[in-house]
Amino acid sequence: MDNAKKHSLTPFLEPKSVAVVGASGSPGKAGYELLRNLLANGYRGRIFPVNPKAREILGLPVCASISELPEVVDLGIVILPAEGTAGALRELAAKGVRQAVLLAGGFAELDTSGAQIQQELLDIIRQTGIRVLGPNTSGHTSTPNCFTSAFFPLGKIRRGSVSVVAQTGNFATHTMKHILTHEHFGVCRVLGIGNKIDIDESDALEFLADDPETSAILMYLESFKRPRRFLEVARAVTRRKPVVMLKGATSEAGKQAAVAHTAALASQDKLVDGMLQQAGVVRIWKYTHLILAAKALSMLPLPKSNRVSFLAPSGAMLVSLTDFCTGLGLSVPAVSPATVRRLQEISPAYLPMRNPVDIWGSASTRGVEFAYGEGMEAVLKDTNIDAVVPVLMLARDSGVPPSYQFILDLAKRYPEKPVLVSFSGEKACEEECKAFLEPKGVPTFAEIEQPFEALAILLQCQRSMNH
Amino acid sequence: MDNAKKHSLTPFLEPKSVAVVGASGSPGKAGYELLRNLLANGYRGRIFPVNPKAREILGLPVCASISELPEVVDLGIVILPAEGTAGALRELAAKGVRQAVLLAGGFAELDTSGAQIQQELLDIIRQTGIRVLGPNTSGHTSTPNCFTSAFFPLGKIRRGSVSVVAQTGNFATHTMKHILTHEHFGVCRVLGIGNKIDIDESDALEFLADDPETSAILMYLESFKRPRRFLEVARAVTRRKPVVMLKGATSEAGKQAAVAHTAALASQDKLVDGMLQQAGVVRIWKYTHLILAAKALSMLPLPKSNRVSFLAPSGAMLVSLTDFCTGLGLSVPAVSPATVRRLQEISPAYLPMRNPVDIWGSASTRGVEFAYGEGMEAVLKDTNIDAVVPVLMLARDSGVPPSYQFILDLAKRYPEKPVLVSFSGEKACEEECKAFLEPKGVPTFAEIEQPFEALAILLQCQRSMNH
Numbered sequence: 060m061d062n063a064k065k066h067s068l069t070p071f072l073e074p075k076s077v078a079v080v081g082a083s084g085s086p087g088k089a090g091y092e093l094l095r096n097l098l099a100n101g102y103r104g105r106i107f108p109v110n111p112k113a114r115e116i117l118g119l120p121v122c123a124s125i126s127e128l129p130e131v132v133d134l135g136i137v138i139l140p141a142e143g144t145a146g147a148l149r150e151l152a153a154k155g156v157r158q159a160v161l162l163a164g165g166f167a168e169l170d171t172s173g174a175q176i177q178q179e180l181l182d183i184i185r186q187t188g189i190r191v192l193g194p195n196t197s198g199h200t201s202t203p204n205c206f207t208s209a210f211f212p213l214g215k216i217r218r219g220s221v222s223v224v225a226q227t228g229n230f231a232t233h234t235m236k237h238i239l240t241h242e243h244f245g246v247c248r249v250l251g252i253g254n255k256i257d258i259d260e261s262d263a264l265e266f267l268a269d270d271p272e273t274s275a276i277l278m279y280l281e282s283f284k285r286p287r288r289f290l291e292v293a294r295a296v297t298r299r300k301p302v303v304m305l306k307g308a309t310s311e312a313g314k315q316a317a318v319a320h321t322a323a324l325a326s327q328d329k330l331v332d333g334m335l336q337q338a339g340v341v342r343i344w345k346y347t348h349l350i351l352a353a354k355a356l357s358m359l360p361l362p363k364s365n366r367v368s369f370l371a372p373s374g375a376m377l378v379s380l381t382d383f384c385t386g387l388g389l390s391v392p393a394v395s396p397a398t399v400r401r402l403q404e405i406s407p408a409y410l411p412m413r414n415p416v417d418i419w420g421s422a423s424t425r426g427v428e429f430a431y432g433e434g435m436e437a438v439l440k441d442t443n444i445d446a447v448v449p450v451l452m453l454a455r456d457s458g459v460p461p462s463y464q465f466i467l468d469l470a471k472r473y474p475e476k477p478v479l480v481s482f483s484g485e486k487a488c489e490e491e492c493k494a495f496l497e498p499k500g501v502p503t504f505a506e507i508e509q510p511f512e513a514l515a516i517l518l519q520c521q522r523s524m525n526h
Numbered sequence: 527m528d529n530a531k532k533h534s535l536t537p538f539l540e541p542k543s544v545a546v547v548g549a550s551g552s553p554g555k556a557g558y559e560l561l562r563n564l565l566a567n568g569y570r571g572r573i574f575p576v577n578p579k580a581r582e583i584l585g586l587p588v589c590a591s592i593s594e595l596p597e598v599v600d601l602g603i604v605i606l607p608a609e610g611t612a613g614a615l616r617e618l619a620a621k622g623v624r625q626a627v628l629l630a631g632g633f634a635e636l637d638t639s640g641a642q643i644q645q646e647l648l649d650i651i652r653q654t655g656i657r658v659l660g661p662n663t664s665g666h667t668s669t670p671n672c673f674t675s676a677f678f679p680l681g682k683i684r685r686g687s688v689s690v691v692a693q694t695g696n697f698a699t700h701t702m703k704h705i706l707t708h709e710h711f712g713v714c715r716v717l718g719i720g721n722k723i724d725i726d727e728s729d730a731l732e733f734l735a736d737d738p739e740t741s742a743i744l745m746y747l748e749s750f751k752r753p754r755r756f757l758e759v760a761r762a763v764t765r766r767k768p769v770v771m772l773k774g775a776t777s778e779a780g781k782q783a784a785v786a787h788t789a790a791l792a793s794q795d796k797l798v799d800g801m802l803q804q805a806g807v808v809r810i811w812k813y814t815h816l817i818l819a820a821k822a823l824s825m826l827p828l829p830k831s832n833r834v835s836f837l838a839p840s841g842a843m844l845v846s847l848t849d850f851c852t853g854l855g856l857s858v859p860a861v862s863p864a865t866v867r868r869l870q871e872i873s874p875a876y877l878p879m880r881n882p883v884d885i886w887g888s889a890s891t892r893g894v895e896f897a898y899g900e901g902m903e904a905v906l907k908d909t910n911i912d913a914v915v916p917v918l919m920l921a922r923d924s925g926v927p928p929s930y931q932f933i934l935d936l937a938k939r940y941p942e943k944p945v946l947v948s949f950s951g952e953k954a955c956e957e958e959c960k961a962f963l964e965p966k967g968v969p970t971f972a973e974i975e976q977p978f979e980a981l982a983i984l985l986q987c988q989r990s991m992n993h
């Protein structure tokens with residue numbers, strides 16, 4: 060705990076007081092929505108909106124200028140256009156403020172005049188020692204502290220244990236909105252590092268490494284500011300916590316797009332890949348997998364090894380998912396003779412049972428809950444199996460369990476084995492099951508292949524940590 | 527039309543009268559649900575339930591036995607257990623019935639006694655010339671004829687133009703339920719070929735090749751009964767209609783699972799791959815992609831080539847999707863100078879515009895509808911672009927168009943270019959947009975990568991047809 064407290068990023072993530080320079084009284088404006096987010100999250104520190112014209116915003120008394128702030132705040136949040144940002148930073152430093160987050164875009168990522176302002180910011184940082192997050196970031200969030208500098212309307216951000224470092228504003232805006240409205244897991248710290256003129260991915264990773272609130276780290280990066288430092292920091296943290304990364308700008312066409320986005324000069328992907336492998340960072344290849352990985356890392360233990368069992372009442376599902384697992388490096392091994400005996404007991408005698416588990420016979424003779432429940436328990440008990448995926452094939456007219464409680468009970472009884480639920484069939488059943496299971500800690504996945512993709516990521520994390 | 531009419535499968539798919547041998551008056555029983563499906567689909571042919579005990583089921587008069595059928599029906603649907611199936615088939619043949627679908631499982635896929643019954647069925651077929659679909663199938667469907675032999679409770683099956691040949695009961699059961707409740711597209715013919723003791727994938731493909739109702743064909747197979755015949759038939763059809771296949775049992779572990787499922791001896795996947803390539807069949811690798819491909823083939827034209835444009839208000843989205851496209855073999859080319867000029871006109875001057883299209887500036891100054899609408903039109907007009915994907919990043923509080931009509935209008939104005947919509951952001955907005963666009967013909971995809979995966983499949987179809 061002490062370690063994390065002492066890190067130079069601590070006041071960014073656990074500020075006791077903040078000034079919002081550029082606060083606005085107009086709904087829809089960034090300077091208003093930021094305050095609204097801050098209040099919606101129940102931030103308990105002192106908030107000082109700064110605006111030369113307003114007197115009160117959202118019930119908070121407003122300071123006319125930075126110099127009139129009644130105290131030296133832990134963090135200055137600057138939500139002015141690029142042109143006003145350098146002046147505000149200088150004033151904050153003059154006031155004695157040691158940390159600032161600069162939200163505006165319009166710097167080096169845009170044009171030469173923006174690059175000039177960015178240079179000015181660098182000069183101020185060098186001259187005053189003030190630490191800066193951004194510019195060109197959609198903000199940062201710290202749910203353990205009920206704090207956010209996000210200006211995208213989000214409301215209350217759900218707390219979780221996975222932290223995110225993103226060289227994109229998208230994670231703290233639409234992706235976060237997606238997570239808040241589609242999913243039930245939350246986040247811990249989210250750091251939009253933007254143009255990272257001062258604080259970069261290595262600093263962020265270093266903080267999160269020692270952060271007791273953070274159990275795993277997700278990253279989206281388009282470039283590495285200090286590759287050597289990153290390798291050093293990452294290598295140490297990946298032995299203790301999973302680090303999963305989507306590296307943007309891996310293709311030539313993607314690199315061109317990245318120049319327009321973050322002015323980042325992307326490196327050759329082979330070098331990146333080698334470095335990430337050395338560092339024990341797990342790579343993913345789809346933006347959507349940032350959410351998939353966040354969900355899996357939030358809600359599941361890491362599997363001990365790659366041996367998976369799954370259950371469905373469909374031979375084709377079992378066959379094609381077995382193929383799919385093989386492609387992902389997951390194994391679908393034989394289960395022990397005792398498990399086979401148990402599976403045989405719960406099934407009509409004429410059906411030869413094995414892994415993967417065809418629960419068709421059992422479900423049609425003894426009901427859906429019995430079939431999935433007893434089948435899952437049999438394979439969860441088996442020491443040959445590290446993770447279990449019930450593929451729930453449900454339709455109101457042809458079999459839905461009276462309750463999904465049995466899945467929660469099983470997941471609790473075998474806490475060291477990931478249990479991931481997926482679906483085929485009727486939409487309403489799927490929605491009902493997700494709404495029941497996820498708030499209680501068992502993840503569900505809309506597509507039948509996703510649990511296996513999630514498991515493959517968790518497995519790589521596990522291997523990195525034990526490397 | 528005439529060609530299709532004369533095919534030996536025509537009476538299976540366009541029967542004028544059917545006998546349901548094993549009809550039941552008990553809700554939940556297969557012999558009852560089958561009749562309910564038939565009625566729910568508005569089948570206009572004559573239906574004769576056969577049951578020695580019942581007198582009326584669902585308002586239909588019941589025949590006590592096959593021999594008492596008042597006419598020689600086009601199709602006998604046998605929904606008896608395996609043990610009763612052979613007798614029923616013999617009686618149907620004796621009655622003069624020339625086509626039968628055998629729904630029960632419990633034959634060669636199960637055990638030696640099942641294999642004996644299957645041999646008996648083969649003998650009857652040889653002796654009588656009756657044609658048989660199945661056994662061990664969850665039925666077949668023909669929406670142009672409002673007909674189905676499916677016994678899984680489905681209700682009305684939506685009509686569409688894509689047909690399916692499946693060596694699994696799953697497609698006509700839970701997958702169909704999934705499509706009916708999650709999606710808005712329909713299907714044309716669905717043939718569950720089961721143990722394919724008579725009619726096999728080559729027969730089915732041959733029928734669909736000349737079927738004027740079928741625009742594209744999806745297949746799930748675990749084995750090829752007559753590989754040479756299949757190659758011959760497929761080679762001819764793929765020049766006229768796309769054929770997309772998920773081949774199950776490609777891995778060693780998958781082959782073992784397949785033995786339990788369909789008693790199929792799977793072939794070496796390299797040989798399969800070579801054959802499918804020769805035949806112009808497009809392979810997919812995920813069960814879920816059967817649905818993705820069905821949707822794309824139902825709702826979209828094939829792209830002329832691989833040049834895609836996409837629009838989003840997020841640099842990271844544009845960068846990571848560009849990488850993703852590159853991996854799929856899609857190109858994200860430069861647009862013409864005229865298009866760049868137009869994109870520049872609709873954007874704040876300081877943002878340099880290109881493909882992929884960052885609509886952030888335009889959306890934040892002139893609104894979401896203007897930004898997506900004008901941006902889409904600019905790239906749709908461009909002869910360098912074959913397909914367009916708006917990645918709608920929506921949240922109630924921060925920008926939703928007043929209506930999604932503009933997307934329909936654009937898709938109609940450029941009918942030769944696929945328009946595929948995807949999302950990030952607030953769930954409610956996404957659901958609203960999908961519910962509006964899809965019934966009117968524009969497909970939407972929950973995950974941002976899916977439109978590109980769908981396009982990659984369509985592109986392969988296009989290349990096969992022009993090979």
